[in-house]
Amino acid sequence: MRSFTTTVAVLLATLLAPFAIAGTWLTARVDDRDEYVDTVAGLADDPTVRSVLADAAADGAIEALQKYVPVGVPAGARDWARAAATVVVESPEFPTFWRSANADLHDQVLAVLEDPDAPADGVITVDASLLLAQVLLQLQDRGIPVGLLPDIPLLVPVEREAKVAEAGPAYRTADGVIRILPFGWLALMGVALVAARGWRGRCRALGLGLLGVALAAVALLVAADPLASATLDRVEVERRELAGVLLDTVIGSLEPYARGFLLAAPAGLILVVVSLRSRRRDESPFPEPDYY
Numbered sequence: 001m002r003s004f005t006t007t008v009a010v011l012l013a014t015l016l017a018p019f020a021i022a023g024t025w026l027t028a029r030v031d032d033r034d035e036y037v038d039t040v041a042g043l044a045d046d047p048t049v050r051s052v053l054a055d056a057a058a059d060g061a062i063e064a065l066q067k068y069v070p071v072g073v074p075a076g077a078r079d080w081a082r083a084a085a086t087v088v089v090e091s092p093e094f095p096t097f098w099r100s101a102n103a104d105l106h107d108q109v110l111a112v113l114e115d116p117d118a119p120a121d122g123v124i125t126v127d128a129s130l131l132l133a134q135v136l137l138q139l140q141d142r143g144i145p146v147g148l149l150p151d152i153p154l155l156v157p158v159e160r161e162a163k164v165a166e167a168g169p170a171y172r173t174a175d176g177v178i179r180i181l182p183f184g185w186l187a188l189m190g191v192a193l194v195a196a197r198g199w200r201g202r203c204r205a206l207g208l209g210l211l212g213v214a215l216a217a218v219a220l221l222v223a224a225d226p227l228a229s230a231t232l233d234r235v236e237v238e239r240r241e242l243a244g245v246l247l248d249t250v251i252g253s254l255e256p257y258a259r260g261f262l263l264a265a266p267a268g269l270i271l272v273v274v275s276l277r278s279r280r281r282d283e284s285p286f287p288e289p290d291y292y
Contacts, residue, residue: 001110003137003195003196003197003201003254004285005192005195006191006195006196006201006205007193009189009191009205010188010189010192010194010208010209010212012188013185013188013189013192013198013209013212014208014209014213014216016181016184016185016188017185017212017213017215017216018180018206018216018219018220019181020181020182020184020185020291021213021216021217021220021247021257021258021261022178022220023177023178023179023181023182024178024181024182025253025254025257026174026175026178027149027178027179027253028251028257029253029257030250031110031175033103033106033107033110033208034168036102036106036250037099037102037103037106039097039249039253040098040102040246040249041095041099041102042249043093043098043246043249044094044098044099045095046245047073048072048241048245049098049242049245050086050089050090050094050240051277052156052242053063053085053089053126053128053131053156053240054069054081054082054085054086054088054089054131056087056128056131056156057080057081057085057088057089057128057131057132057134057135057154058082058084058085058095058156059081060079060135060152060154061079061081061084061085061127061135061136061139061200062077062078062131062153064132064136064149065077065139065144066162067150068149068150069145069149073144074144076140077144080138080139080142081135081139083168083274084134084135084138085131085135086137088131088134088135088138089102089131093117096173097130097131100194101126101127101128102126102246104126104127105124105158105246107124108124108125108161109124109164109165111169111268112124112139112161112164112165112167112168113164113165113171113172114168114171114172115168116168116169116240118161118165118168119161120162120164120165121161121162122157122160122161122162123157123158123159123160124157124158124159124160124161124164125155125156125158126155126158126242127154127156127157128155128156129151129152129153129154129155129157131154132152132154133152134152136149136152140251156242157244158242158246159243162254176245189206189209191277192205192206192209193206198252200275201275203271203272203274203275204272204276205276207267207268207269207270207271207272207273207274208268208272209268210264210265210267210268211264211265211267211268211269211272213261213264213268214261214263214264214265214268215266216261216263217258217259217260217262220254220258221255224251224252224254224255225256226252227251228247228248228251228252231247237276240277242252243250
């Protein structure tokens with residue numbers, strides 16, 4: 001009976017392991033703002049990100065000049081604005097801006113996901129007002145009367161809030177469950193260890209449990225690409241450039257995270273082998289001679 005209990009507990013722990021790993025990843029990489037910002041920080045060097053934000057800053061500068069300085073804007077202002085925007089997004093200060101912008105972006109997304117009463121009638125945006133201001137300052141150096149312009153905001157759309165809100169019910173339900181899944185795995189393994197017979201049984205149960213964790217990591221690695229594709233398919237085509245890069249990076253972080261759990265495989269295998277070798281040694285047909 002004790003062996004049956006141990007077996008069932010280990011099997012249930014193995015079935016729970018993929019969800020527990022995914023849950024800890026979701027908490028670490030998505031829910032936590034600092035972890036999310038660290039995950040997407042490298043995109044400051046991504047050509048797509050730089051191109052989208054440079055285009056937005058250049059277009060914003062020209063639209064502002066056309067609106068507030070209707071006369072006296074040189075014909076080459078658009079080319080100047082584009083060149084200035086390229087300099088801005090390739091500057092050493094751009095990564096700092098990108099981290100700050102994504103911290104704000106993270107807050108916007110979670111505000112929609114966590115609040116069932118959120119209006120969700122707006123757009124999730126990257127605030128690129130600082131980039132626009134830097135472009136305008138460079139245009140001022142070319143003699144364009146930028147001082148006539150008021151402070152102009154520039155919000156680059158990423159995704160509609162309504163689209164994000166569609167995932168709200170599932171997120172709120174899952175968020176409450178995934179936090180306890182790692183403790184569920186620990187509880188099942190605790191039951192398995194308590195019910196196991198002797199130190200060899202406990203050693204084997206723990207080894208099989210760790211092998212189950214490694215198997216769960218393999219399952220997540222296999223599922224990572226289909227999950228990324230399914231998520232990107234839900235992004236509107238006109239938003240896909242910036243939103244797609246962000247989502248691809250966040251979901252792509254699941255692979256290295258899950259890969260770390262593969263280290264459970266050698267540890268589990270060693271424990272199982274030790275338990276079996278010790279058992280065979282105890283059951284040897286050639287007992288130790290009794291010298292006493």
